[in-house]
Every structure is written in structure tokens, then in C-alpha cells.
Amino acid sequence: MSAITSSPTRPIRTASAAPSFLGGIARFARREFRDAIASKWFLLYTLAFTTLAVGVSFLSLSGVGSHGFAGFGRTAAGLLNLIMLVVPLMALTAGAGSIAGERERGTLLYLLAQPVSRMQVLLGKYFGLAAALLCSLCVGFGISGGVLAWRAGGVGIGSYAMLIGFTALLAIAMLSVGVLISVCSRRSSVATGIALFAWLTLVFVSDLGLMASSLLFKLRVQEIFGLAAVNPLQSFKMAVIVNLNASLDVLGPVGSYASQTLGDGLPWVLGASLAAWTAVPLALAVVIFVRRSSV
């Protein structure tokens, strides 16, 4: 069945009403957002993330923690692990399904027939998905914020807000990678597979590999820090810890080196790594998608 018959009340805009560049993007973003929040993955991820976040907040504040000794730091340490596992998975798979899914179903052809450029289509989908992801995170953090308020009092609101900010940055960076994967894949299943592989690499393989190399090759602290900061997940983790502790001393000699050499610039360097992971894959995806002559 075609799309038109499924929604007879919604008029299709004709070429005479061709929207502006941003207007076109916004229109596609809105559509993508609507599709995303109506889909099962969004519901599932939101539910999973919220449950886990609430669970971590609750458990980390039980027992002695409820006296507020640990403050927000302990909750954050628990949330960090959770975020580093779940958020990249959400964003990568969401991104991976975006273009490849439409391509597989044949609906990409329909989208490209609209009076908009290919770039507008891609960016629209990207921003729509990003908004949906951020909504999902807002729900999870909002409810666990309620738990923190109930159990721990108003501790560390600034830190909590920064944690959310960096998580959002991590999410859109991973979404960029997902979209890049999607643009290059013919089939949705292939894209998802590659996305899962990328997730495994970023979360486990690169860290374990870096650990092994620093043991084998006796890497110097600056080399370890440089290599770690390339990984968006490590950058995210370090940025959150800098924000919580005002330095990276808890991360041993490498952290102390980073804090001493970069000083106040450290969060910016780490943020720049995340920003690069957002911008570069997205730009690549746009270039590849626009240059493609076929669907």
C-alpha cells in the first residue's frame, strides 16, 4: 500500500510550495521525530534507560549513601558505566536504521522525490532522530533526578546538568556514526550489524586494546591520554569526571598529566573530541549521500 492512501487527510505539498533550505530540513526532522517516538525501539530504549538509571540512582543512594556522604559522585560513577553501555547502543542503532531502513523498504525513493535536496533529507532525518534521542534521555534523567531528589536532597544539580549535557553530546556523536554507517549500507540488517560491531569496538575492544598496548609497549602517559581521548566514550567519561572532581587525579598518572598540562582547557579538549565525532562522520555521511547518483 502506498503512503498516500494510508493518510488521505494529509495533503502532499507540491513543487510550487518548495520550502526554504532550513524549512525543508525542519519538515523532515519533524517527520523523523514523529516516526521515531512512535516506533518500538524508542519506547524500548527509553524504558530500559529509565529503569536502569533509576535503579542505579536508587541503589547508589541506599545504605550509608543515603546519609549524603557520597554526594552525587557515587551515583555518577554508577550512571557513567550505564550511560557508556546504553547510550552509544541506542544512538548507533537508531542512526544505522535511518537511511538503510528507508532504502530497504523503498520509501527512500519517495522521500527523494520531494522538492528538497538530498542533503536536506539526510540532515532532516539526523536532527529528527537526535531530538528523539534527547527526549528519551530527558525522560530517563528526569525520572532518576526525581529519585535523587527524594533520596539525596538537592545535591550536585550543576554536576547532574553537566552529566546530562555531555551525555547528549555523546548521543549525537554516536548518532552521526550510525548515520554514516547507514548511508554506506544497502540493507538495514547489515547497517545494524556494523553498528553493533562499532559499539563493541568503542565500548570494549579499543579500551582493552589500549590497556594491552600500554602494558606491552610501555606507552608514555601523553600517548595513552592522546589515544584514549580519541575514543569518544573515554572523552565523555573524562569530561564528566573533570566536571565532578575539578581534575582527573582519580584516573591515576595519566589523569594527573592531563589535568596539569591542559588545566582549564581539559574539558574543552575532551568536548572537542566529542564534537569532532559529531561533525566529521555527519559531514562524511552528507558527502557520500549527496554524491550517490542512485537511491
Place this chain on the structure above:
Amino acid sequence: MRSTHLLILIWILIAPHVVFGGAGAAQAESISFVESLIERATDGQEVRVPAGVYEGNLVIRKPIVLDGSDGAVFDALGKGIVIEVLAAGVTIRGCVIRGSGSDVTGEPAGIRVVAPNTIIESNTIQDALFGIDLRESPDSIIRGNTISGKDLDPGRRGDGIRLWWSHYCVIENNTVRGSRDMVFWYSEGLIIRRNTVIDSRYGLHFMYSHDTVLEENDLLSNSVGVYLMYSNSITLRGNRMRNNRGASGYGIGLKDCDDITITGNALLANRVGVYLDNSPSSIDSTGIFESNMIAFNEIGLLATPNTHDNVFTRNAFVENEEPAATHGRGRLVSNSFALDGVGNYWSDYAGFDLDGDGIGDVVYEPQSLFGAMLAREPNLRLFVHSPAQQAIEFTARALPELRPQSTLIDPSPLVSAPKIELAIADAKLGGARMGIFGAILLSIAAACIAAMGIERGLPQTRTGTRS
């Protein structure tokens, strides 16, 4: 109407300057006025200094009571020592003392004392390189002073309170902020209680100072809470060390100290809770750690491999990132983790207690593969708090041949945390702000969904094709 508003605005902007400027200009006086007051006083007499700012350096050469509680401010204008005490039996009370020199060579102080039996109480010392500096001033009392250091790098600051060769002094209810150390050199038989040290280097620092009791001090956000070096027979009771996390940050650090007793202290969220460096150093000495709460530190107990003859009993090791670790390789087995069949509580203990006597039936042996890797290569600490760390620990659990030797053995671990009176106020309840923040996040999500979901753009192709 508008012009009156303007006038009010101008008045608000100007008024504070007028008031403060006028008062300051009228009351700045030379220190010679105070000198003449002291000149006229007889030995032991009280000199009440009237309100005002007295500029210059004051030297007290006879036993008097200097009382500045009417509002006397002593300001050395950034040169030398503000008040120097040369006579025995002087009392300085209720003064505001500020503006010592900042050149570290002369060690300028807010108050320097070189005579015994001095009482320094209820003063406020600001912007001084050293706060209170006692040199060979035994039997003195420092009580209820508030001291804040100069705004310098921690390495360039002076000490908030320093005792040098001053035995039998009482230091109580003082607050030191943004200083280097509260440090005790070669001073014995001190009583140090209910002091607060915040944002400094070492909260309480002992060098070659023996036979002292430290009670109920609060050491918060310093590099190190309490650092005892080469000091014997010291008791720490009911102190609180929180959030001391410099590059080598410890709640309590002990270096070559004999006969130390540490009971009922709270060591919370420090980089390292307790650090032992060759302490005790003598063969026949024992260090006793009883009923301390050691929680939420990166490392609960860190000790050099040669550390021996410490006894740990009834302590609660709660949710430390690593409960215990060796500084370098080796194990902590020359220390006892139980006394008379009573061990400690370890929150990661996974044993059981069939006979219900409160003592676990399985020994506690922490075996962390990641911890062992850290001991070998400290740089790997970069990877804590990450899923990769969890993966390594999981691997070690799954493959026993990868499990490292345990750092310690507690033969009779407690199955529930012992009751420890911590004397710490609970965190403020009623996190209304956090609640509101959570509600705001939720409403952002709701607003997004509402705004974006409203039908304005293209039709929903995806749902269409699925049907």
C-alpha cells in the same frame, strides 16, 4: 516618575561607596595608638582597643590582654608580621588581623608568638601568609579562631596554624580555610579537637610530634586529611576526613609512626582512605584501627608492601572502588584483619553466615584482576569507571586461573556493617530543586513531543508502508 526612579538607582549605586569610604577614611589610625595604650597598661591588665583600623606592625613586649572585640582591625598593609608576641602570658582576643607580608623568606604571620603561656582566641585572621605561628611557646591555647590564607598557589601558601617546639598546647574549635597545613613540629602532648580545615594542603600535619590526641576534627576537601610523619603514640578518635583527593590524597596517611590508635573515624570519598607507609616502623609496635567507617574512597586502604603489625577490627569498608590495595606489588598479609575472632565489614563480601553469629563462614579474600593490573601498571587507572574494567573483572571471575593472589585475608569478616557513631549531620532532605530539575527535564521531553508531533510536515510514510 521616571526621574525619581533614576535618582533612586543612582543613590543605590553610590550609597555603599559613600558609607564605606567615609567610615574607612575616618577610622584608619596608626598602630602607635595601640602601642601607647599597651605602654600605659600594667602587667596582666586588659587593653580594650576601640573600634578602628590600625595600620602597621604591632609588637607586644609585656603580659597583657589585648581585646579587640569592640571592632579593632589590625592591618599590616602587606608588610611583615601583623602582631608579634615576645612576652610570656599574653592573651589576644577578638581581633581582626589581616594583611601580613607575602614574601615566604621571612615567613610573615598574622600572629607570631615566641613566648610560652599565650592564649589566642576568637580572632579572625585574613590574608596572612602564615596564620598563627607558635615558636617555642609551650602551654599555649589557640581557640576559636577563623583563619584564611592568601590567595596563592597551594605550594606558595603558608601554614594556617604552625607549632614549632611548643609542647602541651591546646588547639580547639579553629577553622582554617585556603591555607597550606595545620602543622605541628617537634611538639608533644598536644590536645587537638573540633578544628575544621577546608581547601588546604594537609589538614593536620605532624612532624616528629609525639603523644597527642586528635578528636572530632573535620578535614574537608584538602589534599590530605591527616598526615602523621615520624610521630609516635598518637590517638585519632571521631575525626571526619571527607573528600581529600589531591594527587597523593589520603584521608589519613601514616609514615613511620609507632603506637598509633585510630578509632571511630569517618573516612569518606577520599582518593585513598588510609595510607600506610612503613608504619609501624619498630618491630614491637602495633597500629590499631577499630570501628572506623571507610567508605566511597577510590581505595579504602593502601599500604606499602613492607607494612606490618597493624590490626584492623570492626571497621566498615563500604563501597570503596578498591577495598584494599598494595602500593606496588606484594600483599598485606603481615597485618591482621581480625582481633579475637572479629574481623571487619566489607561491602563486597559474598560469603554467608549459617550459624548466625554475625561472622561470615567463608574468609574474605579480595581478588581483583583489574586491581592487580593497576598495581603492575598504574597508568591503567585511566580505565576505571568504564565497561572495559567490568569486562576484565568478569573474565577473572569466569576463568579462575586468571585470578590474582588476594591482597589480604580477613578470616572472620562481619556480615553486616557495625554501628559506628559518625557525628555527621545527614544531608539536607527535601531536594526540591533537584525535583524541579527532574520535572523540567520531563516537561522538555513532553513539550518536544507535543510540538514536533503536531501535524504540519510530510505524512508518515513509514507507518504507511508497514500497513
